[in-house]
Amino acid sequence: MYAVREGFAAFRRAPVLTGLSSAMVGLALFVVGLFGLAAYNLQLALTAIEERVEVVLYLRDDTRQSEIDLAVEELGGLAEVQGVRYISKRDALAQAREQLPEFGELFSEGSVNPLPQSLEVELRPGAHTSEAVRRVVETGTIYPFVEDIQYGQDWVDKLFVIRRIGAVSAAIMGGAFALVAALIIGTALRIAIFARREEIYVMRLVGATNWFIRRPFLLEGALAGMLGGLLAWLLTYLAYRAVYTWLFAIAWIPIAWVGIGLASGTLFGAVASGLSIRRHLREV
């Protein structure tokens, strides 16, 4: 009871400083929140791309049918492979015509067809890993009649790199804000302790436990941290709405992540005050 009352009293006593602590925690978590938003959507995109990852083997025009049949059988025998489809030059042209109507006018029936024949290797669901892709690619390169192999791996790799860069910059920026937040929380605490030094003195005198004396300050820090978490939630949500409205449709992060963010803000506030409380209490 005492702790709750006094913990809240700090906001009345030093609203600017406590507000600043919250704002800093909020900014730190906002950076993390932005990254989370980006990472989550990137993850969604990656999964979508990975689902579609197919390995396509382009074959030379002079490949014999028996060679093609053998390759279809061998590739189809791989554990990761769902099925292998043969696309003849004619099929390729038909596909191209369908997707790009201008194409059809360029190559009328009978003229030379420039499109290669190919084998489309479809991976089993759940086998869209880079190892699986590599196995298929390795098998494919063995055939002398395979001219070229294409797969989505380039894209996947690039997205992973982007995500790693994002994670590192979010960690650095978030860490910097968190540090500033910790310093400000320490200062706010020092002022709160100073404002209550007479009470603290009497509490010690009459035999209050250390835990009892510290509790309001821990609570104050936790409260500032939680407010910071709420602020970060709001900012991240606004950023999400802005991107969604003006740029492109993205998904909102899972609510569990929001919960984790709020909890870590609260915990951060409590830990930050816990760390500086002992030192400042000794000065009283």
Place this chain on the structure above:
Amino acid sequence: MIKLTHVSKQYPRKGLALDDVSFEVGKGEFVFLTGHSGSGKSTTMRLIHMAEQPTSGEVRVTGYSSAAVSDRDIWKVRRRVGYVFQDFRLLPGRSALDNVAFALEVTGSPPKEIVPRAQRLLTQVGLLPRAGADVSDLSGGEQQRVAIARALANDPYLLLADEPTGNLDERATRGIMDLFWEINAKGMAVLMATHDLELVRSFSQAAVIELDQGKLVYDSRKG
């Protein structure tokens, strides 16, 4: 209940504030601690309250030893030993009742018992009629009574009083002394620091310990 054995206290850049002091205070005893200004009375009190550690020797208080007690356990000593300061150390801007209630609240008394108990304590020190007054508006003698009520809040075994009558006139002094005797009659030990030898002489039933420049020079129980 209190036992000091070969206790010395050295402050930085000072001579010895206490020099090889040994004495005891037993259950229910009333003991005066006398000596000139600067002889080490307050230092002794602070050591017993474990606000400070002796440089050498051991202070034992109700089962706790200065050599072994940890910062986390000091509150247990504080609840067994009430301390009345010369300058009261009350919280200004709060009523007499609030000051006593504060001590009960921060030591974990059940919320429902706090106000009735604080009122009973103020009754005991004869200050109930002034319970609602801001302590800053009370007279020295009245403030002293609030400080005593607060020191009694946790039913201590021992009451330490540092110059409790230092700033009071003769009548107020007698009132406070009567109160201490009353408290002592109920079985609580009292150790009172004072340089008022007149006062000490007028209570010949009490034991007397005298300090001089940090040394124990007289203990009435040892002759």
